[in-house]
Amino acid sequence: MDTSAEPPTVGYGDLVLIYIDERRRHVVRVEEGRVFGSDKGTLRLDDLVGLPYGSRVKLSTGVEALVLQPLLDDLLSLAYRRKSQVIYPKDLGFILYIADIAPGKRVLEAGIGSGFLASVVASRLRPDGRLYSYEVREDMASIARRNLETAGLLDMVEIKVADVRRGVEERNLDACLLDMPDPWNALESVYEALKPSARLVVFVPTINQVERTVVGLERHGGFVDIHAVELMLREYQVKEGSVRPATRMIGHTGYIVYARRV
Ligand SMILES: C[S@@+](CC[C@H](N)C(=O)[O-])C[C@H]1O[C@@H](n2cnc3c(N)ncnc32)[C@H](O)[C@@H]1O
Structure with missing residues (x-):
């Protein structure tokens, strides 16, 4: 069980769930220099490193996305x-x-x-x-x-x-x-x-x-x-x-x- 007081943060090598909306959910691995792309815009994965899971981020178009820790279901x-x-x-x-x-x-x-x-x-x-x-x-x-x-x-x-x-x-x-x-x-x-x-x-x-x-x-x-x-x-x-x-x-x-x- 994770008993640390600090919420987990994104690190290199992690799989993250980028949740844009119900139909746009993507599991991607955070690698140096990698750029995530979707029809709603792009996102530099380097910018996620250090963010607490659950953070809101903006794609290149200004559309908002959530950065979540993937569950086995995802x-x-x-x-x-x-x-x-x-x-x-x-x-x-x-x-x-x-x-x-x-x-x-x-x-x-x-x-x-x-x-x-x-x-x-x-x-x-x-x-x-x-x-x-x-x-x-x-x-x-x-x-x-x-x-x-x-x-x-x-x-x-x-x-x-x-x-x-x-x-x-x-x-x-x-x-x-x-x-x-x-x-x-x-x-x-x-x-x-x-x-x-x-x-x-x-x-x-x-x-x-x-x-x-x-x-x-x-x-x-x-x-x-x-x-x-x-x-x-x-x-x-x-x-x-x-x-x-x-x-x-x-x-x-x-x-x-x-x-x-x-
Ligand atoms: C429907 S799939 C199983 C799906 C799996 N339960 C899942 O959730 O991903 C059936 C599998 O059984 C394997 N299979 C069929 N007959 C078998 C046998 N006699 N011994 C071992 N595997 C067998 C097939 O090759 C196939 O990969």
Whole structure:
């Protein structure tokens, strides 16, 4: 915990969030001589060094911007490369809760994809937990590696380019998270790796996959307390005298199936 009385200030090498308005939010690294540019004007990043986060600055055109410290949410949505389908915030929060992700836990994941779920999990495992991520595609593993490095989380994750269906090396793990097309084919690997009582959490985009996963879990016999859920999130447009749901929403992401290993 940062207990210093002084608010943090911008330094060379920092990632900063330049917030101009709701649609113009940019994560950039502060490097000597670098100039940030947008349709609203430019900004010399050298001029930010030493400013407290939260400061207001002026772009070359006189338009105001805020200099903020990026949260993990900003990095995922603005700085990460996305080469696969990724897990969205509404599902990420529930997955962390139901899998009981906490500091010190040892967790299995497959596949890592772009590393969105891995990043959120890894950030909650600090300081002494470990995420073991199995990924069949080397190109996906390298994108995830780069994204995790951007967030400073790569040291928390062991990425293995391997097929989770062929078995895993780890044992007595605290949780397992599967986001892959055929999770029902990985159940024996998960069963071997998880410690009794621990949760398996599966994310799948179609209801057909939900059925195959639940039937697979029941037939396997090593899992109990099986649930399938879908979460919905609706943003509100709040103006004085006119409060209503926003016109657009993300209508579908996927389903979450969870169970306990016995
Ligand atoms: C939808 S992506 C995962 C996205 C990730 N959860 C995220 O939030 O960025 C699915 C990934 O699973 C990987 N995959 C598919 N089958 C696999 C298997 N049998 N073992 C390991 N990884 C697998 C794919 O290559 C792909 O990268």
